[in-house]
């Protein structure tokens with residue numbers, strides 16, 4: 001009988017994102033509170049001889065199915081670190097918008113590492129997985145065990161799972177791709193520079209809903225301004241969300257262009273999503289719970 005293993009690759013949201021500085025190697029030092037949604041891509045693996053990838057789903061053309069796909073890059077990174085890695089045939093169903101600030105590709109890569117770990121009997125906390133994740137991309141380590149956490153360094157330092165109170169949100173992507181590299185470049189920070197006075201996000205486990213709300217109100221996304229210059233439509237998404245009934249906060253995730261709005265209840269979020277969909281039927285709009 002054929003075995004098919006499945007993993008969901010959930011969208012990531014940067015609830016906050018401070019840029020602390022730029023390292024000598026050109027990567028930026030970040031401090032970010034990251035959470036995950038119940039919406040995402042699906043990755044299946046049929047263990048067997050060889051390694052292959054097919055990609056289907058509405059955003060498959062933008063993701064591509066070649067060696068550059070992060071599923072195969074993560075597999076190659078693990079192969080280089082685990083002798084005789086058993087692989088097989090991957091099937092990716094791509095539902096998330098691509099180049100969207102919600103780490104779809106990174107989450108696909110992390111899902112591939114989880115599937116390969118299951119097939120090869122690699123324990124989920126084996127450091128080889130974090131190592132392969134780091135080698136694949138800055139956002140892959142935090143996606144490996146997708147729970148709300150603080151992320152720092154260039155993305156390689158991951159804090160413990162935070163058990164945040166669930167946040168009711170709407171994610172909106174205006175279907176404009178934004179290149180992460182371009183947004184970091186626009187910051188024009190010299191290599192080796194530390195930005196003075198950037199306070200670290202006061203994140204800890206067991207935050208109450210009120211403490212979390214004031215933390216989020218006080219700490220924004222430092223990539224929002226440069227992203228707005230590349231994709232002015234982000235301003236329209238932010239202002240439409242801010243004008244929606246019961247929206248408590250609207251902010252961009254990652255390097256954009258996806259924006260999230262926070263609401264008090266699942267019902268308020270669903271109502272806002274329906275309203276936004278009515279006004280902008282071409283946009284990608286999802287009511288989600290962030291954890």
Ligand SMILES: C[C@@](CO)(OP(=O)(O)O)[C@H](O)COP(=O)(O)OP(=O)(O)OC[C@H]1O[C@@H](n2ccc(N)nc2=O)[C@H](O)[C@@H]1O
Pocket residue numbers: 014026027028029030032100101102103104106136137138139140153154155180181184253254255256
């Ligand atoms: C900005 C963030 C925030 O979570 O999310 P997204 O917008 O991608 O979702 C991530 O740091 C993105 O991570 P990821 O998309 O994996 O980035 P990588 O492939 O490693 O790098 C893409 C480009 O961004 C730059 N980059 C990335 C991360 C970082 N801390 N500093 C950087 O300067 C790199 O120089 C590279 O040119």
Ligand SMILES: Nc1ncnc2c1ncn2[C@@H]1O[C@H](COP(=O)(O)OP(=O)(O)O)[C@@H](O)[C@H]1O
Pocket residue numbers: 062063064068069070071097098099100101102103104105106108109139178180254255256
């Ligand atoms: N599985 C994948 N899904 C999405 N993009 C991928 C994938 N593999 C490689 N890529 C490439 O990675 C880039 C970043 O994609 P993505 O992870 O969607 O960005 P973001 O983190 O900004 O949401 C894209 O431009 C795309 O060409």
